[in-house]
Amino acid sequence: MANLSAYDARYEIRLACEDDIEMIMNFIDAEWKKGHILATNRAFFEYEFKEEDGSVNIVIAIDRDKKTMEGMAGFLKASHDPENMDIWGAMWKVRPGNMALLGIELIKRREVYSGCRHDIGIGDNPNTAVPLFKTIMRRQAGKMNQYYRLADTDFFEIAKIVNRPLETAFCGNGKVIDFLSIDELNRRYDLSQNKNCIPYKDAWYIEHRFFNHMIYSYNVHGIEIDGIIEAVFVTRRQYVNGKYVLRIVDYIGSQFAFGEIGEFWGEVLKASDCEYIDFYTLGFDEEYLKKAGFTRRKEDDENIIPNYFSPFVKENIDIWVTTSVHNTLFCKADGDQDRPN
Amino acid sequence: MKERILEILGSALPHIDFEASDSLVDDGLLDSLSIVTLISELSMEYDVIFDLNELTPENLNSIDAIVKTIQKLQEIRKGM
Numbered sequence: 124m125a126n127l128s129a130y131d132a133r134y135e136i137r138l139a140c141e142d143d144i145e146m147i148m149n150f151i152d153a154e155w156k157k158g159h160i161l162a163t164n165r166a167f168f169e170y171e172f173k174e175e176d177g178s179v180n181i182v183i184a185i186d187r188d189k190k191t192m193e194g195m196a197g198f199l200k201a202s203h204d205p206e207n208m209d210i211w212g213a214m215w216k217v218r219p220g221n222m223a224l225l226g227i228e229l230i231k232r233r234e235v236y237s238g239c240r241h242d243i244g245i246g247d248n249p250n251t252a253v254p255l256f257k258t259i260m261r262r263q264a265g266k267m268n269q270y271y272r273l274a275d276t277d278f279f280e281i282a283k284i285v286n287r288p289l290e291t292a293f294c295g296n297g298k299v300i301d302f303l304s305i306d307e308l309n310r311r312y313d314l315s316q317n318k319n320c321i322p323y324k325d326a327w328y329i330e331h332r333f334f335n336h337m338i339y340s341y342n343v344h345g346i347e348i349d350g351i352i353e354a355v356f357v358t359r360r361q362y363v364n365g366k367y368v369l370r371i372v373d374y375i376g377s378q379f380a381f382g383e384i385g386e387f388w389g390e391v392l393k394a395s396d397c398e399y400i401d402f403y404t405l406g407f408d409e410e411y412l413k414k415a416g417f418t419r420r421k422e423d424d425e426n427i428i429p430n431y432f433s434p435f436v437k438e439n440i441d442i443w444v445t446t447s448v449h450n451t452l453f454c455k456a457d458g459d460q461d462r463p464n
Numbered sequence: 465m466k467e468r469i470l471e472i473l474g475s476a477l478p479h480i481d482f483e484a485s486d487s488l489v490d491d492g493l494l495d496s497l498s499i500v501t502l503i504s505e506l507s508m509e510y511d512v513i514f515d516l517n518e519l520t521p522e523n524l525n526s527i528d529a530i531v532k533t534i535q536k537l538q539e540i541r542k543g544m
Contacts, residue, residue: 223499223521254500259499
């Protein structure tokens with residue numbers, strides 16, 4: 124194909140391997156951010172991108188003449204199911220001065236080399252990446268919604284609350300249980316029933332991403348209704364300035380079930396000393412979030428529900444996403460969004 | 465058509481001299497975000513849809529190549 128030859132003539136474009144890791148880490152340090160965790164912590168880099176067979180989930184472009192790395196497009200897999208594997212883009216960067224659309228070429232190759240069903244964007248820069256995805260890749264773009272539920276207090280140090288929301292939680296009949304391992308979860312809930320969901324998250328993903336995370340500590344829960352686990356969700360408690368917030372970072376299964384545990388969230392807020400609980404998501408039926416007592420942060424909201432904690436930034440933050448599939452569900456921990464920096 | 469395209473692009477991307485080079489993409493004169501602008505402007509003017517496969521350096525490297533690409537896209541639209 125003619126469009127491949129122009130790029131292939133100038134660059135060697137391929138999936139990275141173990142021998143490339145040092146070069147990629149140096150590229151991240153120079154072109155992304157000096158001292159970035161993926162430039163300084165090889166073990167964490169390998170946790171994020173390296174497969175058991177030694178392949179590395181990053182498409183790289185090497186200038187054939189200069190022998191230098193000129194671009195990268197990483198990806199994180201939502202499953203190891205070859206038929207239904209969705210990926211999120213991560214660490215997409217081209218050094219300035221290269222051929223235009225090299226970045227787009229890397230995304231096109233990423234879709235081919237990864238063998239994915241869908242390539243999903245999360246945390247994209249609204250000024251650079253989002254216009255490229257919208258105009259050139261013709262993806263849909265949007266911002267995730269941030270929902271929150273406040274503790275029963277008037278004193279907030281992490282959040283800034285000007286207008287207290289009036290949402291009232293419905294007392295449903297859902298019961299929340301804890302899963303301490305992937306085996307416990309598998310015994311009660313068959314993740315493979317969600318193969319048609321986008322993205323499909325399998326047991327490998329849940330174990331790797333949450334139970335075995337190298338740095339963060341997550342809690343994995345199930346929502347039981349009439350003795351059956353209808354949904355799985357994941358939370359992480361975030362400490363800042365002597366206070367805590369609770370973050371819902373992932374959700375799989377029946378969205379109706381979320382609306383049945385409003386009472387649980389109230390108890391969590393009382394027992395955990397958290398100022399608030401928040402949940403960044405897009406594609407989630409708002410009716411059930413409201414039923415559980417959650418409020419959507421509005422555009423230009425005077426209330427501030429922070430998103431950045433290392434370092435702490437007391438600002439409302441928008442997270443942009445792109446997808447080519449209508450019914451994609453986005454959650455906070457998708458891709459590399461809930462990751463130490 | 466060439467004059468009109470030059471007029472549109474001259475207005476939208478005044479920092480690029482589209483007649484000065486036959487390697488606008490290869491030489492980095494036309495960067496990715498400039499191509500987004502080019503696509504947006506020419507899609508509206510000529511009511512065409514840029515297929516991802518048409519967005520190659522060869523099809524955008526010169527004003528003549530851009531004109532040919534628009535003509536090709538118009539033909540595709542007529543045939544739809």
